[in-house]
Amino acid sequence: MRTLTTGLPDGFDAQALGQRVMDRCDSLAEHTDEPGRITRLFLSDATASVHAVLRRWMSEQGLAVRVDAAGNVIGHRSASPSLATTKTLVLGSHIDTVPGGGKYDGVLGVLIASAVIEALGSAVLPFHIDVVAFSEEEGVRFGLPYIGSRALAGSFDPAWLNRRDRDGVSLHGAIEHFGLDPDQIPKAALDPERFLGYTEVHLEQGPVLEHLKRPVGVVSGIQGQSRVRLRFEGDAAHAGTVPMDQRRDALVCAAKLAVEVQDYGRSVDELRATVGLFEVWPNVRNVVPGAVEMSLDVRHAQDEIRMAAVDALIETAERLSAADGVRFAVVEHQTQQATHVDGNLTAALVEALQASGVELTEMPSGAGHDAVAVADLGPVSMLFVRHPGGVSHHADERVWPDDVATAVEVMTRYVLGLADQCHEGTLRP
Amino acid sequence: MRTLTTGLPDGFDAQALGQRVMDRCDSLAEHTDEPGRITRLFLSDATASVHAVLRRWMSEQGLAVRVDAAGNVIGHRSASPSLATTKTLVLGSHIDTVPGGGKYDGVLGVLIASAVIEALGSAVLPFHIDVVAFSEEEGVRFGLPYIGSRALAGSFDPAWLNRRDRDGVSLHGAIEHFGLDPDQIPKAALDPERFLGYTEVHLEQGPVLEHLKRPVGVVSGIQGQSRVRLRFEGDAAHAGTVPMDQRRDALVCAAKLAVEVQDYGRSVDELRATVGLFEVWPNVRNVVPGAVEMSLDVRHAQDEIRMAAVDALIETAERLSAADGVRFAVVEHQTQQATHVDGNLTAALVEALQASGVELTEMPSGAGHDAVAVADLGPVSMLFVRHPGGVSHHADERVWPDDVATAVEVMTRYVLGLADQCHEGTLRP
Numbered sequence: 036m037r038t039l040t041t042g043l044p045d046g047f048d049a050q051a052l053g054q055r056v057m058d059r060c061d062s063l064a065e066h067t068d069e070p071g072r073i074t075r076l077f078l079s080d081a082t083a084s085v086h087a088v089l090r091r092w093m094s095e096q097g098l099a100v101r102v103d104a105a106g107n108v109i110g111h112r113s114a115s116p117s118l119a120t121t122k123t124l125v126l127g128s129h130i131d132t133v134p135g136g137g138k139y140d141g142v143l144g145v146l147i148a149s150a151v152i153e154a155l156g157s158a159v160l161p162f163h164i165d166v167v168a169f170s171e172e173e174g175v176r177f178g179l180p181y182i183g184s185r186a187l188a189g190s191f192d193p194a195w196l197n198r199r200d201r202d203g204v205s206l207h208g209a210i211e212h213f214g215l216d217p218d219q220i221p222k223a224a225l226d227p228e229r230f231l232g233y234t235e236v237h238l239e240q241g242p243v244l245e246h247l248k249r250p251v252g253v254v255s256g257i258q259g260q261s262r263v264r265l266r267f268e269g270d271a272a273h274a275g276t277v278p279m280d281q282r283r284d285a286l287v288c289a290a291k292l293a294v295e296v297q298d299y300g301r302s303v304d305e306l307r308a309t310v311g312l313f314e315v316w317p318n319v320r321n322v323v324p325g326a327v328e329m330s331l332d333v334r335h336a337q338d339e340i341r342m343a344a345v346d347a348l349i350e351t352a353e354r355l356s357a358a359d360g361v362r363f364a365v366v367e368h369q370t371q372q373a374t375h376v377d378g379n380l381t382a383a384l385v386e387a388l389q390a391s392g393v394e395l396t397e398m399p400s401g402a403g404h405d406a407v408a409v410a411d412l413g414p415v416s417m418l419f420v421r422h423p424g425g426v427s428h429h430a431d432e433r434v435w436p437d438d439v440a441t442a443v444e445v446m447t448r449y450v451l452g453l454a455d456q457c458h459e460g461t462l463r464p
Numbered sequence: 465m466r467t468l469t470t471g472l473p474d475g476f477d478a479q480a481l482g483q484r485v486m487d488r489c490d491s492l493a494e495h496t497d498e499p500g501r502i503t504r505l506f507l508s509d510a511t512a513s514v515h516a517v518l519r520r521w522m523s524e525q526g527l528a529v530r531v532d533a534a535g536n537v538i539g540h541r542s543a544s545p546s547l548a549t550t551k552t553l554v555l556g557s558h559i560d561t562v563p564g565g566g567k568y569d570g571v572l573g574v575l576i577a578s579a580v581i582e583a584l585g586s587a588v589l590p591f592h593i594d595v596v597a598f599s600e601e602e603g604v605r606f607g608l609p610y611i612g613s614r615a616l617a618g619s620f621d622p623a624w625l626n627r628r629d630r631d632g633v634s635l636h637g638a639i640e641h642f643g644l645d646p647d648q649i650p651k652a653a654l655d656p657e658r659f660l661g662y663t664e665v666h667l668e669q670g671p672v673l674e675h676l677k678r679p680v681g682v683v684s685g686i687q688g689q690s691r692v693r694l695r696f697e698g699d700a701a702h703a704g705t706v707p708m709d710q711r712r713d714a715l716v717c718a719a720k721l722a723v724e725v726q727d728y729g730r731s732v733d734e735l736r737a738t739v740g741l742f743e744v745w746p747n748v749r750n751v752v753p754g755a756v757e758m759s760l761d762v763r764h765a766q767d768e769i770r771m772a773a774v775d776a777l778i779e780t781a782e783r784l785s786a787a788d789g790v791r792f793a794v795v796e797h798q799t800q801q802a803t804h805v806d807g808n809l810t811a812a813l814v815e816a817l818q819a820s821g822v823e824l825t826e827m828p829s830g831a832g833h834d835a836v837a838v839a840d841l842g843p844v845s846m847l848f849v850r851h852p853g854g855v856s857h858h859a860d861e862r863v864w865p866d867d868v869a870t871a872v873e874v875m876t877r878y879v880l881g882l883a884d885q886c887h888e889g890t891l892r893p
Contacts, residue, residue, distance in 0.1 A: 274830070324739075
């Protein structure tokens with residue numbers, strides 16, 4: 036990796052900053068709800084001890100630390116008082132994990148944001164920076180993702196406070212138990228007028244950067260999702276007595292569609308089309324299957340491409356089932372729109388990446404992130420870090436220290452680049 | 465239906481005999497282990513009461529009734545004492561049912577055999593006839609089919625007596641509890657030297673005769689079966705983050721094989737090829753499937769055709785999985801050879817069927833029957849009765865009274881035809 040230091044703060048040491056991020060990821064991984072593996076659910080005891088550590092680290096950096104009513108830890112770096120600044124750039128990610136998760140999913144983005152603050156030192160910036168450690172993104176404890184980021188974005192629905200976890204504790208109760216006041220969640224919302232943007236660094240959770248041998252990549256958009264459940268109904272029949280030409284085999288019909296789903300997915304750039312769930316009735320060796328229910332998961336960063344794909348695949352299912360004399364129905368159809376990244380923030384991220392000597396990769400995010408929720412508030416952008424081995428939501432999750440150093444450099448250049456834009460008047464702080 | 469009465473006993477009335485079979489099927493259906501549905505497991509209380517009824521009916525026909533140590537009820541009609549006869553023709557089927565079974569599966573064959581005895585009246589025959597109500601064919605109680613017929617055929621393995629049902633009762637104990645001596649089972653075996661043949665009438669349990677609009681059909685052989693379990697292993701992956709060209713999707717690969725199984729099955733006359741079981745890991749919407757296990761059930765009345773099919777399909781699976789970068793293995797492979805029907809008995813059955821004015825249908829049996837076990841002893845043949853609606857192992861099981869009447873006529877002609885062959889010297893009684 037070629038490192039350009041032009042424009043970086045004096046004494047900037049990407050390797051040292053990156054190594055500290057690595058060490059701190061190791062350190063936070065010790066705080067877990069389940070000894071032996073990493074599990075940190077929303078506002079658990081392990082989360083409380085992570086809060087204590089983060090608050091200390093942030094205070095040591097001179098940040099003004101607060102915890103909002105949704106349990107987000109926020110370290111505030113003020114803009115230079117000499118500049119008439121009202122806006123805040125938000126950097127961060129989440130600190131919860133799935134049960135048995137990895138060290139980096141979420142935490143990496145929080146600690147890289149913190150490293151950027153370290154790198155900036157006393158640099159004069161025309162905007163405030165909030166480093167945010169979101170309390171909840173995975174949606175495990177209450178089956179509700181983005182609790183923290185929705186609170187920040189002002190899109191938290193108070194009705195969600197009645198949700199209960201598997202132990203019967205309500206979301207309201209969990210927040211109170213943590214010493215916070217759930218009724219103050221509306222006050223956690225940032226004012227869109229004072230929001231410059233949100234930029235999140237996250238583990239890729241996929242193989243693309245590793246495949247291309249790139250340390251980091253710029254996210255071109257967060258894919259929208261269609262979650263469809265399809266049902267094929269034929270006639271269950273004796274596998275020995277019923278001739279092939281007198282069968283209505285639900286499985287074979289559904290199998291034909293699964294093959295077509297893959298073919299279609301491969302034919303459209305950046306489309307993801309997956310049959311992940313496949314349930315057969317009665318699912319015994321000697322009975323021709325009478326029914327199949329299967330999922331169809333289609334994702335693309337452009338909603339119209341995704342919707343066209345779903346329409347085409349449903350049409351294919353109709354054609355296949357009609358040909359086979361099998362009944363077909365769409366039994367569930369949920370969609371989630373794509374999240375667009377901000378053009379200006381993303382251009383600045385691209386510039387910072389190229390200034391860092393990294394070859395550009397622009398790629399969609401196939402998973403959801405806090406940026407999805409924060410996009411309700413205003414501009415967002417994202418940087419992915421290469422994910423060696425691609426094992427996500429698992430103890431084997433890894434990142435390379437060099438890649439983390441590169442991410443710190445790119446993000447530092449990015450923040451400084453935004454400051455330059457403000458000075459040049461192309462960005463209004 | 466055209467009825468030819470030439471060669472039939474005086475006063476032969478197919479309709480009346482058929483109607484009595486229907487009435488008796490209704491009557492036996494009242495004996496059940498589970499009120500509200502028909503369930504008669506091996507040597508259950510309901511079986512005991514069916515025994516009592518059958519013994520009475522058989523005695524009323526002048527048959528010498530005995531129950532062997534395996535719980536088979538046998539009604540013996542002696543050949544004319546004036547003829548130096550040593551051989552016995554066995555007619556019958558089974559009286560157990562699956563849980564929630566129908567009125568006709570098994571019982572129909574026993575009662576048609578009984579109706580043939582009625583029709584024969586005092587006709588002079590050069591062989592004995594045993595009407596057998598086999599105690600067990602379905603294999604439900606001890607996971608062991610053909611208990612009764614294997615005892616008769618002399619292929620009952622005494623080790624089976626240690627098997628236990630779900631209540632922990634051993635097969636040995638169940639037989640003793642019924643008042644029989646399990647150690648006498650070897651004596652239930654017929655002497656092959658004295659065995660003329662076994663002919664079973666059974667519900668088709670399939671749609672072929674209904675489709676062809678034929679009341680009865682002659683079984684050309686009982687299909688052998690290959691029961692194979694296949695495993696495909698790819699890489700479980702995130703349905704959003706992993707591009708289509710970097711996946712190893714076990715489901716799509718297995719789905720391709722399922723389609724090829726149907727195509728192959730359709731391409732070979734009388735072949736049955738079925739994927740009935742299909743299990744996916746982890747089987748959730750948003751994960752590209754990492755593994756699939758599926759069954760392959762292949763049946764044909766000619767073993768070499770079945771084995772060639774299995775070989776070809778495994779080769780196809782190897783080709784598909786290699787192309788997809790998916791690992792493939794055969795994890796289980798069981799086979800059961802085809803049962804050949806006896807050429808002479810079957811020719812006599814065809815002749816009887818044609819003499820009854822029925823258009824000939826020769827068809828394989830796709831399900832197993834007591835004839836499979838009895839074939840170890842000597843010649844077997846089978847007649848199928850049309851199965852309207854094709855619902856098998858279910859309360860909705862039906863037969864048409866006219867078809868039953870036809871079956872009675874065909875079977876009566878068949879027995880008389882065998883007698884003619886003996887007189888002519890082409891069959892040695």
